[in-house]
Amino acid sequence: MTALASLTNVSRRFGDQLALDDVTLDIESGSILGLLGPNGAGKTTLISLLEGLRSPSSGTVRLFGGSPGDHRNRVGLGSTPQETALPETLRVGEVIDFVGRHFPERMATAELAGEFGLTELLRRQTGSLSGGQKRRLSVALAFVGKPRLVLLDEPTTGLDVDARRTLWDALRRQHEAGATVVVTSHYLEEIEALAQRVVVMAHGRVIADDALPAVLARVALRRVRLVSSEVERIASLDGVVRHEASGDGTTTFYAQDSDRLIVELVRSGIPFSDLAVRGATLEEAFLTLTEDAPAGSPEDASEAEGARS
Numbered sequence: 001m002t003a004l005a006s007l008t009n010v011s012r013r014f015g016d017q018l019a020l021d022d023v024t025l026d027i028e029s030g031s032i033l034g035l036l037g038p039n040g041a042g043k044t045t046l047i048s049l050l051e052g053l054r055s056p057s058s059g060t061v062r063l064f065g066g067s068p069g070d071h072r073n074r075v076g077l078g079s080t081p082q083e084t085a086l087p088e089t090l091r092v093g094e095v096i097d098f099v100g101r102h103f104p105e106r107m108a109t110a111e112l113a114g115e116f117g118l119t120e121l122l123r124r125q126t127g128s129l130s131g132g133q134k135r136r137l138s139v140a141l142a143f144v145g146k147p148r149l150v151l152l153d154e155p156t157t158g159l160d161v162d163a164r165r166t167l168w169d170a171l172r173r174q175h176e177a178g179a180t181v182v183v184t185s186h187y188l189e190e191i192e193a194l195a196q197r198v199v200v201m202a203h204g205r206v207i208a209d210d211a212l213p214a215v216l217a218r219v220a221l222r223r224v225r226l227v228s229s230e231v232e233r234i235a236s237l238d239g240v241v242r243h244e245a246s247g248d249g250t251t252t253f254y255a256q257d258s259d260r261l262i263v264e265l266v267r268s269g270i271p272f273s274d275l276a277v278r279g280a281t282l283e284e285a286f287l288t289l290t291e292d293a294p295a296g297s298p299e300d301a302s303e304a305e306g307a308r309s
């Protein structure tokens with residue numbers, strides 16, 4: 001497979017903050033790559049380097065074999081940042097035409113509108129659109145110039161379930177038609193719905209890079225919560241990946257296979273009570289994945305948010 005874009009040993013600092021820490025990544029043609037990670041992991045920074053909006057502090061970023069800073073390379077790139085502003089008084093069709101005129105080759109307005117469920121809205125001023133409709137338009141605009149690579153930074157954040165699914169359907173159709181897409185998200189569900197390959201980031205590093213099923217197996221943890229006077233014995237049972245006191249006298253054990261853990265627990269004869277089992281949140285799963293990669297705490301990262309320029 002051909003790499004459309006790549007990062008080789010890339011680091012990026014903002015003052016004291018190391019936003020990307022020695023990242024190496026190839027983006028191959030034809031896939032949807034999901035970039036997953038908690039707040040401050042470095043996803044947006046990585047995207048901005050590929051877009052040529054920022055330069056790496058060290059390492060090399062390539063886009064279509066050249067520099068992302070070269071506008072001739074950027075013509076082949078479509079992107080939707082986390083937040084976009086649309087000119088409120090222009091109609092949807094006019095915005096599509098305006099953006100489309102910047103590219104040597106473009107999708108026809110009617111075709112793009114059809115693909116993204118915007119046909120009924122073409123004559124509406126963008127100021128009158130709902131949040132979901134605006135987001136759909138912003139994402140559609142990333143595709144208007146028939147790009148070779150599309151970068152979408154949290155395309156569905158803030159959308160309700162229906163709007164999110166409509167957008168996912170549109171993205172899947174674009175992918176089937178040959179688009180290569182990088183999509184960032186905080187939501188495992190979103191990455192699961194779209195991506196074939198998943199890169200998990202935390203503290204500026206790539207901590208997992210694998211096919212979707214392999215990453216799911218690592219982050220899909222279950223929480224087994226109970227009361228016991230023999231916490232350490234339970235923690236040493238097969239399958240327990242982490243445990244923590246919950247503060248109310250209970251202890252939470254994380255395991256990929258909670259059924260198996262409970263069978264082990266009963267077999268062991270260790271006394272326990274008040275058993276409850278539920279899925280772990282993605283943040284909890286990240287914690288387990290990131291234990292080997294500590295580089296500043298998430299709290300540090302969120303404080304630094306205020307220092308963005």
Ligand SMILES: Nc1ncnc2c1ncn2[C@@H]1O[C@H](COP(=O)(O)OP(=O)(O)OP(=O)(O)O)[C@@H](O)[C@H]1O
Nearest residue numbers: 014019039040041042043044045301304305308309
């Ligand atoms: N312009 C900037 N100035 C200072 N620090 C920055 C700047 N941009 C990003 N950072 C810091 O770099 C780190 C990575 O931020 P980045 O926005 O890339 O993360 P992210 O994974 O996209 O997070 P989110 O999911 O919240 O968008 C964070 O600690 C952030 O505070």
